[in-house]
Amino acid sequence: MTASSSPASESSLGTRPRRRDQILGTAAKLFAAKGYTRTSMRDVATASGILAGSLYHHFESKEAIAVELVENYYADLDAAVRSSEAEEENHDDADPLTALRRFTTEIAELSFRHQAALQIRMFDAPSASSPTLKGIVHAAPASLGRRWQALIDAAVDDGAISSDVDPRLLRAVLYRVTIQAGQLAGQLERQQPEGTPSGGTSPVTDCVTTIIFDGLATARPVDDADSAAITVVNEAKARWEADAAERLAGRRGAVLAAARDQFALRGFESTTMRDIADVAGLTASNLYRYFESKDSMITEILGGFSDRLLAAYKDVIGAGATVTETLDAILWLLEQASRQFGPEIEILQGFGHLVALGLGDHYEQGARARLALLAQLIDTGVAAGEFRPVAAPELVATCVREIMWSPMRDVASVSPLRARKFFRRTVLSGAAARPS
Secondary structure (H helix, E strand, O other): OOOOOOOOOEEOOEEOOOHHHHHHHHHHHHHHHHOOOOOOHHHHHHHHOOOHHHHOOOOOOHHHHHHHHHHHHHHHHHHHHHHHHHHHHHOOOOOHHHHHHHHHHHHHHHHHHOHHHHHHHHHHHHHHOOHHHHHHHOOOOHHHHHHHHHHHHHHHHOOOEOOOOOHHHHHHHHHHHHHHHHHHHHHHHHOOOOOOOOOOOHHHHHHHHHHHHHOOEOOOOOOOOOOHHHHHHHHHHHHHHHHHHHHOOHHHHHHHHHHHHHHHHHOOOOOOHHHHHHHHOOOHHHHOOOOOOHHHHHHHHHHHHHHHHHHHHHHHHOOOOOHHHHHHHHHHHHHHHHHHOHHHHHHHHHHHHHHHOOOOHHHHHHHHHHHHHHHHHHHHHHHOOOEOOOOOHHHHHHHHHHHHHOOHHHHOOOOHHHHHHHHHHHHHHOOEOOOO
16 A cells, blocks of 8 residues: 555544655655765755654665655556546447546646655666666556547547647657646746745646647648748758767767766766766776866757757747747747757656756756746747747747657657657647637
């Protein structure tokens, strides 16, 4: 029995959550905010108001807490699947698209409630945990994927999903984006002043699902020759490739490439200078001839990525295309960037950790500048009648970014043109079939 479903203990003051459940909730908040690897058992004990030794009466280790958090998350996912299936059985005339939207919302809400489990599952466990925790993480309920597939198939068969939307990619995007929506809502909530009431995931979830199913553009984009903005993206891609060959050449470039790949594989905090030296074929002492620390490496890796992407944003927006053509080009830019800078994007899964360490300032400045440019573009599109007013421009821009970044590990094997067609079709026009 998981902690989330176990009965609370009784006391003379009425029903109270068990002390163990309170500790579990406190640990979850710390893991979500600081990260699993940076949170100690002493941190959990202090935040729970107990002595560190007393904590071990409830949990034998930090990993035991993490295992229970992940198991609770999986139990709730299974419950959501069963609830969705039962609702379908009890309402034979239910609209398949409505059922798919409702399930999308429910999984996003779950991701918001289980941010610590998601942090462990997506970033910490692959890089820093023991085989036991890794095994739990990889035991994700298969029922979730089957349910996504069943709901999408039903909507396609009903004609509610456009025939030119790739069902496989839609499943991958919904799977990832519902996770990202909950994490994004958590990040936005933590940025609010202390004491601000929790708004849940609804604004973020509504924005993401509206974009995916209904699209932003008021009219379907014309499928004709590439715009001037698309040409700029193609030029940026060629420039990135040439730049990478030069930047990663030589011994220093090999060290930087090794660091980038190890940070993506292990996580920044779990990667040692010796790990990097081994992959680069150097002794640890020789490594310091090229970089004084891991900090200098991660700053250069993410800072360079941020600078190149921001420059490309500005070039695309300055190409003189229409607002819709410009957003189409930015979608293509992000798709191309996800392939050219795959390790960098993987590293950014743990960006909150890097910010806490004071190592994300350069990247964050560029990210904010890009977000501002995209929000301004969306605002201009709404004013011109080319985009629908889905939500505040900055939130829409944030959701578009999450839709494009989050599923790339799942669609890496898909051809760039196929991916472009899918994201163009969903983000601009929406996956739902529009009345003719």
